[in-house]
Amino acid sequence: MNLQIFLCIISAAFPFLFRAFRKRPGLSPPPGPKGYPIIGNIFDMPRGFVWLEYDKWFKLYGDMVYFRFFGQGFLILGSLAKTDDIMNKRSTNYSDRPFLPMVLGLMGWEVNFGFLPYGSWWRRHRRAFHQHFHGGVVHKYYPVQLAEGHALLRRLLVTPENFMHHIRQAFGAMIMDITYGIKVSDSDDPYLTIAEEALHGMSQAGVPGRFLIDVLPILKYVPSWMPGAGFKRQAARWGELTTEMVQGPFNHVKETLQRGSVVTSVAAQSIEALPDEKDTRRVEEEEIARNMAAAAYIGGFDTTASAVQFFFLAMAMYPDVQQKAQAEIESILGPNRLPDHNDRESLPYINAIIKETMRWQPVSPMASPHMCTNDDEYGGYLIPKGTIVLGNVWSILHDPNVYPSPEEFKPERWLKDGKLNPDVQDTSIAAFGYGRRDISLYTMISLVLAVYNINPPVDDQGNVIHLKPEATSGMLSAPAPFKCRIKPRSSAAETLIHGW
Numbered sequence: 001m002n003l004q005i006f007l008c009i010i011s012a013a014f015p016f017l018f019r020a021f022r023k024r025p026g027l028s029p030p031p032g033p034k035g036y037p038i039i040g041n042i043f044d045m046p047r048g049f050v051w052l053e054y055d056k057w058f059k060l061y062g063d064m065v066y067f068r069f070f071g072q073g074f075l076i077l078g079s080l081a082k083t084d085d086i087m088n089k090r091s092t093n094y095s096d097r098p099f100l101p102m103v104l105g106l107m108g109w110e111v112n113f114g115f116l117p118y119g120s121w122w123r124r125h126r127r128a129f130h131q132h133f134h135g136g137v138v139h140k141y142y143p144v145q146l147a148e149g150h151a152l153l154r155r156l157l158v159t160p161e162n163f164m165h166h167i168r169q170a171f172g173a174m175i176m177d178i179t180y181g182i183k184v185s186d187s188d189d190p191y192l193t194i195a196e197e198a199l200h201g202m203s204q205a206g207v208p209g210r211f212l213i214d215v216l217p218i219l220k221y222v223p224s225w226m227p228g229a230g231f232k233r234q235a236a237r238w239g240e241l242t243t244e245m246v247q248g249p250f251n252h253v254k255e256t257l258q259r260g261s262v263v264t265s266v267a268a269q270s271i272e273a274l275p276d277e278k279d280t281r282r283v284e285e286e287e288i289a290r291n292m293a294a295a296a297y298i299g300g301f302d303t304t305a306s307a308v309q310f311f312f313l314a315m316a317m318y319p320d321v322q323q324k325a326q327a328e329i330e331s332i333l334g335p336n337r338l339p340d341h342n343d344r345e346s347l348p349y350i351n352a353i354i355k356e357t358m359r360w361q362p363v364s365p366m367a368s369p370h371m372c373t374n375d376d377e378y379g380g381y382l383i384p385k386g387t388i389v390l391g392n393v394w395s396i397l398h399d400p401n402v403y404p405s406p407e408e409f410k411p412e413r414w415l416k417d418g419k420l421n422p423d424v425q426d427t428s429i430a431a432f433g434y435g436r437r438d439i440s441l442y443t444m445i446s447l448v449l450a451v452y453n454i455n456p457p458v459d460d461q462g463n464v465i466h467l468k469p470e471a472t473s474g475m476l477s478a479p480a481p482f483k484c485r486i487k488p489r490s491s492a493a494e495t496l497i498h499g500w
């Protein structure tokens with residue numbers, strides 16, 4: 001490490017040191033790995049796949065682990081009971097968000113209201129988002145979802161080997177259409193490419209403590225040209241992409257409306273509802289509308305696309321599950337029709353597959369960081385004010401007492417007497433954030449199962465290559481690249497694919 005940066009770190013560490021070791025009479029924080037003075041648990045901090053590392057810590061210290069990184073306290077929760085007690089039942093004290101200097105200060109991600117601290121600015125964003133995406137209105141988006149689902153089926157027919165890309169294309173195009181009314185057909189569409197790269201930056205930088213600046217904010221004053229300041233150059237690049245992702249499509253809609261063209265989209269509706277240009281509220285309202293529109297992309301693109309990619313992996317690994325799902329679709333729809341939203345209630349096994357996909361390989365394995373506003377006491381421990389709190393969704397969804405043989409993909413665990421079993425602990429609670437947003441997953445998954453067989457890859461001699469679930473590491477998790485063979489189930493299926 002460069003000497004100047006080291007000196008910066010040491011001088012910046014004194015206030016943290018004071019905070020970290022200030023004596024509080026009585027209670028102490030929950031157990032965790034023993035750290036060093038000043039630097040805390042810097043040598044214990046997991047570098048990648050943090051959810052798996054923390055899962056090992058739960059076995060050593062219990063399902064509530066506390067540690068410090070340069071004076072910044074972290075609390076990691078490993079059970080649904082504790083996550084629910086702290087994040088939900090005590091939500092007034094835990095709804096705040098930490099200020100992450102890398103992602104927010106340097107990269108401009110305050111445009112994502114999911115990162116905003118609790119308060120009126122966050123509430124205004126949330127209200128605006130809710131207006132366009134609450135349960136009573138999302139049915140308006142079914143036709144677009146269905147159209148993109150059918151487009152996915154057609155692309156899989158032509159270049160099945162590019163399935164990973166086609167899936168992301170389908171979700172990207174769906175969100176661009178719903179949110180901005182922009183039709184994306186080209187696979188190298190610049191809007192999608194920019195959003196992909198910006199979201200990749202968020203996923204990398206959004207893990208608290210991933211960059212030293214998160215716990216030593218003073219590092220923001222390190223000049224970009226200095227050796228060791230690569231994080232600043234990286235942040236600047238990611239920041240430009242973020243701005244472009246949020247402003248590019250929104251400005252396009254604004255200009256289109258100004259030219260008098262008709263656009264039907266979430267962004268267009270919000271722009272039309274904005275106060276007049278001369279109105280003093282205009283600047284703020286426009287900013288909220290712009291950020292709200294981007295939130296659909298930020299929250300809904302990577303998550304859903306990665307979940308469907310994990311579904312493909314599961315189907316290539318578990319042929320029996322695939323056959324059962326196809327048999328269910330055939331028994332309800334027959335061979336001459338593709339599923340749509342009206343069929344969902346009649347397809348419990350498909351619904352169980354969706355739940356199992358989200359459980360088996362959660363795409364947001366550490367959810368989103370929260371922050372404790374005031375000192376709290378829980379279970380005989382002190383949770384100091386300012387602690388960053390994370391729920392380990394992965395551990396909760398892999399608890400063998402709740403989900404026996406958690407590593408296995410078993411949709412049956414969600415069913416009883418041929419129906420969804422309401423007694424099974426639902427992924428939506430643990431992964432807070434799922435809500436009714438799995439509709440687009442249903443569309444893609446049911447359509448693909450209706451017409452395609454997904455098989456594992458074979459080597460040059462025709463031997464089956466057994467796949468393993470491997471994921472990428474970041475704030476969001478996606479499957480590591482894998483191959484599979486995708487073929488129409490029959491000539492009738494092929495006709496259905498062409499026929500729409």
Ligand code: HEM
Pocket residue numbers: 113114115126129133295296297298299300301303304307363364367368369431432433434437
């Ligand atoms: C597989 C699908 C999805 C998963 C696993 C997921 C997961 C999450 C999680 C864990 C959070 C953080 C919740 C918290 O910290 O309290 C979140 C927030 C959010 N998600 Fe999702 N999400 C999914 C789909 C979507 C979709 C489709 C949309 C949009 C159409 C969306 C929009 C949002 C927004 C706007 C927030 C911020 C909410 C707030 O701060 O109040 N998500 N999501």
